[in-house]
Amino acid sequence: MAPHRVRVDTLAPAMILGPRETRHLHVLRLREGDEVRVFDGQGTEAAATLARLEEARAVLTLGERLSGAAETPQPVTLAVALLKGDKLADVVRAATELGVARVQLLVTRHADVREIGEQKLQRLRRVAGEASKQSRRAVTPEVLAPVPLAELAWEGRLFVAQPGSAQRLTDHLSWDAPVTMLTGPEGGLSDAEIRALTSRGAVAVTLGPRILRAETAPVALLGALVATGV
Secondary structure (H helix, E strand, O other), X not given: XXXXXXXXXXXXXXXXXXXXXXXXXXXXXXXXXXXXXXXXEEOOEEEEEEEEEOOXXXXXXXEEEEOOOOOOOOOEEEEEEOOOOOHHHHHHHHHHHOOOOXXXXXXXXXXXXXXXXXXXXXXXXXXXXXHHHXXXXXXXXXXXXXXXXXXXXXXXXXXXXXXXXXXXXXXXXXXXXXXXXXXXXXOOOOHHHHHHHHHOOOEEEOOOOOOOOOOOXXXXXXXXXXXXXX
């Protein structure tokens, strides 16, 4: 079995874990002297040893640096409209597994959800952290607070999922600059929103002949990117 992975703020000769992560070590029945892996969410990973295990506190000692899972040639941002219920958690989890560097939440015209509380935003960030641990990434994506769609800024290329488009992602994708992938809310993006984005250089691309749910579209778009083999 692969060693347990622990997210830490900074890799240091001695790293102290708080009650939450320490409880997890107890659940896994780890003992002092056991090996774990530590990563800082910024791309650095290393071996570590469980030097001390108390009821609500643990100490890890740093070992050799390791190479983490490969990342995309350029950073990928998922720009996704606010969604109802717990759908965003599922999107953030899948996006992390599929290699995004950040998730930018959006407020769009037809969205049923217009804002997100700080508590839910922090939960989404925890979901990203857990997903990076599970998927063996050394990078934890940022989850950024919502901005209005009109204020979205991006570097490189922006691809927008749009039903009815005749353009395919693979016909336009190159890795010479950062990539942003954008999907809309349950009610879809308005024609005016699509025109505004394409006037700024975005490319509207198809996700196939069927209409996908708002929580499925981001995964499909990112899956098409991953399928290019990068």
